[in-house]
Amino acid sequence: MACSAIMHNDEPLIAWPKEGPTRAPYRVMHDPDIYRLEMERIFRGPTWHYLCLDAEILKPGDYRTTFIGEVPIIVVRDAEGQINALVNRCAHKGAMLCIEPAGNRNQFACVYHAWTYDLKGALTSVAFQRGLAGKGGMPRDFDPKCHGLTGIRVENFCGMVFGSFSEKVEDVETYLGPEMAAHVRRIFNRPVEVLGYYHQVLPNNWKLYMENSRDPYHATILHAFYATFKLNRLSMQGGVALGKQGWHNLLYSAAERDIQKENYEGGHLRSVIRDVGLADSTFLDRRQEFDDGITVAIQSIFPTCNTQQIYNTLAIRQTVPLSLEKSELHWTCFGYQDDDEELRRMRNLQANLIGPAGYVSMEDGSVGGYVQRGIAGAEEDAAAIMEMGGRTIEPAPGIRATEVALRGFWQAYRDLMGF
Amino acid sequence: MPVVADAIRHQIEALNTRYIRAIDDDALEDWPTLFTDPCLYRIVSRENFARSLPLSIMECASRGMLIDRVVGYRRVNVYEPQRYTHLLSGLVIEPLDATHVRCKQNYAAIRTMITGEMMIFSAGVYLDRVRLSDEAQFEERIVVQESRRVDTLLVIPL
Numbered sequence: 001m002a003c004s005a006i007m008h009n010d011e012p013l014i015a016w017p018k019e020g021p022t023r024a025p026y027r028v029m030h031d032p033d034i035y036r037l038e039m040e041r042i043f044r045g046p047t048w049h050y051l052c053l054d055a056e057i058l059k060p061g062d063y064r065t066t067f068i069g070e071v072p073i074i075v076v077r078d079a080e081g082q083i084n085a086l087v088n089r090c091a092h093k094g095a096m097l098c099i100e101p102a103g104n105r106n107q108f109a110c111v112y113h114a115w116t117y118d119l120k121g122a123l124t125s126v127a128f129q130r131g132l133a134g135k136g137g138m139p140r141d142f143d144p145k146c147h148g149l150t151g152i153r154v155e156n157f158c159g160m161v162f163g164s165f166s167e168k169v170e171d172v173e174t175y176l177g178p179e180m181a182a183h184v185r186r187i188f189n190r191p192v193e194v195l196g197y198y199h200q201v202l203p204n205n206w207k208l209y210m211e212n213s214r215d216p217y218h219a220t221i222l223h224a225f226y227a228t229f230k231l232n233r234l235s236m237q238g239g240v241a242l243g244k245q246g247w248h249n250l251l252y253s254a255a256e257r258d259i260q261k262e263n264y265e266g267g268h269l270r271s272v273i274r275d276v277g278l279a280d281s282t283f284l285d286r287r288q289e290f291d292d293g294i295t296v297a298i299q300s301i302f303p304t305c306n307t308q309q310i311y312n313t314l315a316i317r318q319t320v321p322l323s324l325e326k327s328e329l330h331w332t333c334f335g336y337q338d339d340d341e342e343l344r345r346m347r348n349l350q351a352n353l354i355g356p357a358g359y360v361s362m363e364d365g366s367v368g369g370y371v372q373r374g375i376a377g378a379e380e381d382a383a384a385i386m387e388m389g390g391r392t393i394e395p396a397p398g399i400r401a402t403e404v405a406l407r408g409f410w411q412a413y414r415d416l417m418g419f
Numbered sequence: 420m421p422v423v424a425d426a427i428r429h430q431i432e433a434l435n436t437r438y439i440r441a442i443d444d445d446a447l448e449d450w451p452t453l454f455t456d457p458c459l460y461r462i463v464s465r466e467n468f469a470r471s472l473p474l475s476i477m478e479c480a481s482r483g484m485l486i487d488r489v490v491g492y493r494r495v496n497v498y499e500p501q502r503y504t505h506l507l508s509g510l511v512i513e514p515l516d517a518t519h520v521r522c523k524q525n526y527a528a529i530r531t532m533i534t535g536e537m538m539i540f541s542a543g544v545y546l547d548r549v550r551l552s553d554e555a556q557f558e559e560r561i562v563v564q565e566s567r568r569v570d571t572l573l574v575i576p577l
Contacts, residue, residue, distance in 0.1 A: 195474045196466075196475075197466060198569070200571075201568055273494055274562065276495060279484070279487050280481045280484045280486075281491075282480070345474070348475065350473055351458070351475060352484075356476060356572050356573050359491055366567075379430075
């Protein structure tokens with residue numbers, strides 16, 4: 001592998017611009033050697049990855065399949081009630097064991113040669129291990145105990161199940177830091193109920209969506225629906241909180257507190273369309289369900305997990321790289337088990353705002369593709385600029401016109417990649 | 420298969436023809452007129468539909484909400500120029516009462532981008548409840564997309 005050779009020499013694959021985290025070289029979005037190295041240093045590195053909700057695998061044998069980077073993962077609850085995360089790959093020939101997104105099993109048997117594993121990943125049987133009529137079979141010293149499924153670290157934090165390939169990474173709560181952990185607790189304050197899933201293929205490198213979800217600057221410019229219908233404007237009270245020196249962040253705003261209306265109404269943003277009204281706005285009917293008054297809160301947990309509250313729509317978004325220039329965004333939308341009928345109806349109709357056809361989110365599906373195509377063939381030293389709100393990585397309470405959360409992402413990325 | 424009068428079959432076929440002409444000819448303003456008010460229009464993946472999960476990719480409960488989707492498409496949302504070519508097949512009609520039928524029909528929508536890129540953007544079934552008349556209308560159209568994936572974004576209804 002090309003990158004191993006370069007790693008061996010300890011030469012970084014790229015010389016980062018001297019401006020530091022206010023720049024991101026375009027090359028990191030289309031260099032296959034960098035992509036291979038990310039799989040090793042980010043996805044198998046000292047990081048936690050969202051796998052599923054505890055609520056999705058309640059019974060023994062319930063499992064879901066997902067990915068960490070490109071690696072297929074099974075998350076399963078065993079007979080003792082413990083959650084295990086296993087690489088979804090038979091120890092014999094490497095075949096994927098579980099194809100379905102979810103189900104219930106009492107063991108995992110490979111379709112290829114019937115090697116069978118228990119729910120903790122131990123190899124329990126090998127077909128024809130002793131051969132037939134004393135002929136063939138595995139060598140006598142073949143030890144099934146040495147050929148189980150690869151288990152990874154797993155932790156259930158407030159109902160979010162995370163996995164990690166790293167033995168070194170701290171526990172999830174420490175990894176998140178107090179403010180980010182508090183926000184997870186805010187959302188997962190009582191038992192949740194899954195309302196459904198979206199899966200959206202993004203025509204871009206995974207990091208372009210990571211930038212997008214950390215960027216309050218674009219939200220009310222690109223997403224004209226937000227500004228036109230006064231759901232979210234940069235002038236509304238809000239800010240950016242950071243966790244783990246900017247690895248994670250929370251972008252938040254409160255719609256009822258607009259501090260500078262005239263900046264929109266006297267300006268010339270394309271995103272404020274004057275003569276447009278809604279014929280039936282009942283899909284915007286909403287309820288203030290959090291005491292803090294926050295109406296939009298997008299949290300990024302490094303590297304690829306977001307939690308989302310947009311009014312009463314609650315979701316976890318997980319970004320999975322499919323290839324260098326293609327990603328898949330998985331949305332798990334949920335409410336609470338104790339939702340009344342009216343609130344459940346609100347969440348489902350408000351879902352018109354989100355997902356691949358969302359009035360305020362559809363553009364995020366395509367804008368990464370604008371960048372991916374725009375940077376093709378760029379000069380070796382060409383880079384994106386992130387100086388909005390300064391050049392440092394510090395929390396920005398009360399500030400929304402800022403790219404601080406993107407600088408935080410790139411600093412974390414450089415730390416892990418050695419760039 | 421239930422026996423349905425030719426006159427009813429013609430009404431349903433005419434309604435579906437108007438439906439795909441409104442969408443594929445970029446005459447989307449005609450699309451809401453093909454529904455009653457209130458109505459139900461949903462696009463839902465087979466993954467959610469099969470498990471009775473309520474989340475829709477798109478859901479409109481009134482003609483006004485359909486009109487708002489058209490306004491979103493024309494005025495508010497940002498997307499690359501694209502068009503659909505719908506293909507319909509396998510129409511089944513089941514009478515409910517003198518003025519209502521349920522219908523099921525396969526659809527496929529090929530999406531063509533301005534670059535020339537074409538793909539089967541969506542395929543699945545239409546599950547309809549139709550109010551019969553010379554100008555039959557959908558009381559309900561549930562679009563069950565077989566794939567759980569949507570490529571890039573969905574702005575034009577299916």
